[in-house]
Amino acid sequence: MGVTTIQPTTLFDPEDLKIAFSNKTDEELKLAHFLFRMMGKPTLVKLGGIATVWALKLGLPIKGLVKNTIYRHFCGGETAQQAQLAIRRMAKAKVYTVLDYAAEAKEDEDGFDYVLDEIMRNIRLAKVTGEIPYISVKLTGIGSRDIFQKLQEGELLTAEETAAFQRTENRLDLICKAAFEANITVYIDAEESWLQQAMDELAEKMMLRYNEHRAVVFNTLQMYRTDRIAYLTDLLKRSEGYDVVLGIKIVRGAYIEKEQERAAEYGYPSPVFSIKADTDHSFDKAIDICLQNLHRVELCAATHNEASTRYLVNQINRRGVADHRKCIYFSQLYGMSDNLTYNLASAGFNASKYLPYGDVATTLPYMIRRAEENTSIAGQMGRELSLLEAEMKRRGL
Template identity: 45%
Template sequence: MPLFDDTQTAFESKSDKDLKKAHFLFKMIANPFLTKVGTVMFKLPFATEIPLVKPMIRRTIYKQFVGGETTAECLKVAKELSKYGVGSIMDYSVEGQEHEEEFDSVKNEILCLIDIANKNPVEFPFVVFKPTGFGRIDLFEKVGKKLPMTEEEKLSWKKICDRFEEVCKKGFEADVTMMVDAEESWMQDSADNLVDEMMQKYNKERCVVCNTLQMYRHDRLDYLKNIYQKAEAENYFIGFKVVRGAYMEKERARAEVENYPSPIQPDKAATDRDYDAALKFIVEHNHRISLFAGTHNEHSSELLTKLMKDNGIENGYHKIWFGQLFGMSDNISFKLGNLGYNIAKYLPYGPIKEVMPYLIRRAQENTSVAGQTGRELSLIEKEIKRRKQNA
């Protein structure tokens, strides 16, 4: 049997009722028309206030893809996942802040997550945050492009740097690994520089601060190799979450409108090639680099298990982690956990209204990624059939 076709292990934690609900949901997502209508409707400011809409969302798409509205609800989900060797990463999925008090609120939430992870290291091996959770995207862009800033903007940028410093320092003191998400290419240079600064400061003895590489960008493999050379020369540890990426259509459209070369790979094959090359490079240089391979791609996940074996690395090696989103690719996550690999699910949380942008993206991505929803459906159907036969 292929490694990730084991549906009994994949869905061991789910009841028959849970499986049927998941099957219904993915059937809905598989319909582009329904997904489009739902996306338009839920973008309306008052959508979640319509009677019965919020309970419907909570029972369906919210339950499938979100850990809960609070950290306490997430902790219950995480403890259940940990029974099957699967860790969790609480992802505060509130987006679109613009004001200093909102950025401070996000920072304070991340500080709370560090305390929770410190007290529950098995359930929560990492804490993650988005750079733009700490400040406006236009400031990141201006700093990255070395554009002139007003005195007020300079003060705001200093506050962003202070927020980075505060959470990374606390992660270091609490012995909690911090992962910083990647975002749009036009703001990423300044975020990369900030994260590298934090790595130089806090990764002297082990990897406390990790950056993220989106391999749909054609320059990321070279960036990885350059940062490795820098870390070797200056003797500090580095870590990367490696993903394919989440902003491809937006990136191409902006490059066309503003008439600059697209930072995106020419095709998916090029992205896949660089993704797998990044895994190989990191595994072969694991004395210096830690890896979190965030992927729903079965080939890349299996490739990483083979790379580890070929390099004499045990399944539970602390510097190598696999990761998927909560509610997706349980056939990968639970199988790897069953085999003793380090695996963690991204576990988003937050009030329904504020998490709606995240949920809309999940639905759109499942519709647009070739074969993703079909694969989820076929695995669920296979397990439902297996259970009926064994009843």
């Protein structure tokens, strides 16, 4: 890619509160402030999550409370159609949607087929409305965790398991083919390290099949893993000579405690960095590698980290990447880091929100996971709270 002198017309300023919270009513702002204040207390989050799950299982009448608080803030609705209200609100601010069916799937063939049908409906909706450019796919939603783990551990599959894994691949192929035909993008989520190898292989197979002219399929790399820079470098080397645009989505990672605990339990070296600075360095190094290969890579930086976001913006400007909207994407979770997403969009960058949806009861594990993850991110809750309080003060609330 040639270097030009074209720059974005507007500077990215994550401190611009008016733009950051332009989509929030006063009531929504107060709710966000309340939720982030609660999420700043990890013990309360953990106990509250356990209590809420049990209350719903016992049929206690708390669904309305959940729906009007944490669910309302972090989810788009119970159906993709309900989520369209949030999709359209964001679109007015030039923020795109990554639609994410967040319900926990039943781990059997019927459950996997149900998730497949839901995703295929979303692709048809995206094609008809033109409002959903990206969808998210979790491979354990369409295939067996146990089989992914057996493959990683080098165990031979039974004939039945081999057939089941082929059905998983077929489901993913149906999704990617439909996305290709609908001119939308598929982000394949990363999962625990002991499942990931076969998932990487499936993602690579789909990229080779559908990414000839653009990145229809993105694989996700969790940069808190100590081996991901090596994996990225190797993937680039292995794909040389192929007519393929690699779709690379980088995240920091969501299972750090689980990864460390399992490594200690089974006596193998932890696959994740123990020092946050090492993860930060790994994330930014992945940015550099992708930017050096933009002639055959599209990059999605999915992060709430302001420093890495600024770093990528600065690199785009310094390198003069004129057509960055076609090959570089930013993304954050719905309900978080609005100061990044909305100010990126306002400054002319390709910014999106991961928008989960699904029935309240079945998406609850997803929401609790999000809350627990966020309480463990150093400084994240304090940053969110300070921005919300500054905006409330600006509005005179």
